[in-house]
Amino acid sequence: xxxxxxxxxxxxxxxxxxxxxxxxxxxxxxxxxxxxxxxxxxxxxxxxxxxxxxxxxxxxxxxxxxxxx
Numbered sequence: 001x002x003x004x005x006x007x008x009x010x011x012x013x014x015x016x017x018x019x020x021x022x023x024x025x026x027x028x029x030x031x032x033x034x035x036x037x038x039x040x041x042x043x044x045x046x047x048x049x050x051x052x053x054x055x056x057x058x059x060x061x062x063x064x065x066x067x068x069x
Contacts (some may be wrong), residue, residue: 015028026058035069036066036069038052
């Protein structure tokens, strides 16, 4: 129930990454994708499948030898 309420509000958790250049905020899904993790919640329809395939194709084009989780 709480998950549905959060999804309906459109809230996306943010994470802060610190480097020598300062801080940068990422939404959690972008941060996971940077680590080659594709995150999927809920049912899969044509739209969701297209989004996942697009992420996988992007990661494959960046480094075809590295695993995608």
